[in-house]
Amino acid sequence: MNTKSSLPLHRQVPDERGFFGKFGGSFIPPELQEQMDEIARAYQRICRSHDFIRELRSIRKHFQGRPTPVYYCNNLSNKIDGARIYLKREDLNHSGAHKLNHCMGEALLAKYLGKKKLIAETGAGQHGVALATAGAYFGIPVEIHMGEVDIAKEHPNVVRMRILGATVVPVSFGARTLKEAVDSAFQAYLKDPVNSIYCIGSVVGPHPFPLMVREFQRVVGIEAREQFIEMTGELPDNVVACVGGGSNAMGIFSGFLDDPVELHGVEPLGRGSKPGDHAASLSHGSEGVMHGFNSIMLKDDKGEPSAVYSVASGLDYPSVGPEHAYLNSIGRTTVGTATDEEAIHAFFQLSRLEGIIPALESAHAVAYALKLAKQRPSQDILVNLSGRGDKDIDFVMEKYGHYADMEY
Known part of the structure; x- marks a missing residue:
C-alpha cells in the first residue's frame, strides 16, 4: 500500500x-x-x-489544438553561444496562451x-x-x-x-x-x-x-516531458517559467517535480528592488493572507498588500500561488528575476532570431533563460513560452520602439 x-x-x-x-x-x-x-x-x-x-x-x-509542440531555438542558441534553449509552445494553444x-x-x-x-x-x-x-x-x-x-x-x-x-x-x-x-x-x-x-x-x-488550476494546467508538463525525451533522449537540465500568480509555471513544473531537473520560477523585477517598482513576491515578500489564501506576499508598512509594478500586466500581482511558496520553502524550486529592460530585450531577440513574438510575461522567462544559458553552456534549458505577444505589440512599439533599431 x-x-x-x-x-x-x-x-x-x-x-x-x-x-x-x-x-x-x-x-x-x-x-x-x-x-x-x-x-x-x-x-x-x-x-x-x-x-x-x-x-x-x-x-x-479538437478545439484547443493540443498537444502544443516543443521547439529547439537553433538560431538563438547559436547566437548566444551558451546552453541549448527549447520552448514549450503554449503560444500556439488556441487563444494564444496557456x-x-x-x-x-x-x-x-x-x-x-x-x-x-x-x-x-x-x-x-x-x-x-x-x-x-x-x-x-x-x-x-x-x-x-x-x-x-x-x-x-x-x-x-x-x-x-x-x-x-x-x-x-x-x-x-x-x-x-x-x-x-x-x-x-x-x-x-x-x-x-x-x-x-x-x-x-x-x-x-x-x-x-490552486489545486484545480494546477491539475488543468498539468497537461503542459506531461506533454513537455514526453516531447523532450522523444526529441533528445534525455530530460532537460533546467525548466524555466515566469511567475506572477504562477499557473503556467505550475503547469510545466508539475511534469518534472520528481525528476532530477532544476525548476526556475522567474519573477518580474520591474524597474528595481524598491517597493512599488517590482512584483517579485518570493524574492522580496513575507508570509501573509490575501484573496482568501496564505502565501508569500509583498506588503506595505501597514502589512497590507503593497503597490506592485511590471511591464507585463499578467505579472503585477502582490502575491504568488501557495504551491510556489511551498516548493520554494522546501528547496524544490529556484527563484530568479528579470527586469523590464531584460524582458523587452528578450522580446525583440526571440522575435528577430526565431520569428516568434512572445508575450511580455513569457519574455521574462526567456530573459532569465538567456542569462542562465551563459552560466551553463553545456546544459539544456526548456522554457515555457506561455503566450504570444500579439496583445503587446502596440504598447511595446509605443514605449520601447527604439529597441527595434538595435542589432540582435
Whole structure:
C-alpha cells in the first residue's frame, strides 16, 4: 500500500483543507465558504468521471489544438553561444496562451454544476480572452473585470473579449491593475455565488482553486516531458517559467517535480528592488493572507498588500500561488528575476532570431533563460513560452520602439 511519501510530489499536496505545507487554505466569509466547499466536492467527484475526462480530452485535441509542440531555438542558441534553449509552445494553444487549459476545464465544471454565469479577473487579458472563448463554446455568459490601466495597455485583448461576447467591467479604484481586478471580481461573485462561478485565472485564491488550476494546467508538463525525451533522449537540465500568480509555471513544473531537473520560477523585477517598482513576491515578500489564501506576499508598512509594478500586466500581482511558496520553502524550486529592460530585450531577440513574438510575461522567462544559458553552456534549458505577444505589440512599439533599431 502506498504511503503519502511514496506518492508523486504533486499528489502529496494539498491536504484535504487545501494546504501546501503552511501555505494555501481558505480564508473567506462563511457564506462564500459554503460555495467553495460545493465546488471542491463537485471537482473531486467530476474530475475522475469518465464523461468529464473524455469531453475535456476531446476539447483539448479538437478545439484547443493540443498537444502544443516543443521547439529547439537553433538560431538563438547559436547566437548566444551558451546552453541549448527549447520552448514549450503554449503560444500556439488556441487563444494564444496557456490560460485556455484551465478555462475550458473550469467552464466544463460550471456546466456540470448548472452555473449560469462565469466571472473572472484578468491582467494581461489572456485569461479574459480564454474564459470568453470558453463561455462562447459552452454558451455561458461571461463577465470579466479588468483594471483601467491594463485595459489601455492590452487593448487588442479587450477587443477580442468583446467580440467573443464577454462583458468587460473596467476597474477604476486603487492602482487599477490586476490586484484590484481580483477584488472587483470577488465582489461581483459574492452577489450571487449560487448561480455564478468565479473562474480564478491562476493557481491562487481559496481552496480548491490552486489545486484545480494546477491539475488543468498539468497537461503542459506531461506533454513537455514526453516531447523532450522523444526529441533528445534525455530530460532537460533546467525548466524555466515566469511567475506572477504562477499557473503556467505550475503547469510545466508539475511534469518534472520528481525528476532530477532544476525548476526556475522567474519573477518580474520591474524597474528595481524598491517597493512599488517590482512584483517579485518570493524574492522580496513575507508570509501573509490575501484573496482568501496564505502565501508569500509583498506588503506595505501597514502589512497590507503593497503597490506592485511590471511591464507585463499578467505579472503585477502582490502575491504568488501557495504551491510556489511551498516548493520554494522546501528547496524544490529556484527563484530568479528579470527586469523590464531584460524582458523587452528578450522580446525583440526571440522575435528577430526565431520569428516568434512572445508575450511580455513569457519574455521574462526567456530573459532569465538567456542569462542562465551563459552560466551553463553545456546544459539544456526548456522554457515555457506561455503566450504570444500579439496583445503587446502596440504598447511595446509605443514605449520601447527604439529597441527595434538595435542589432540582435
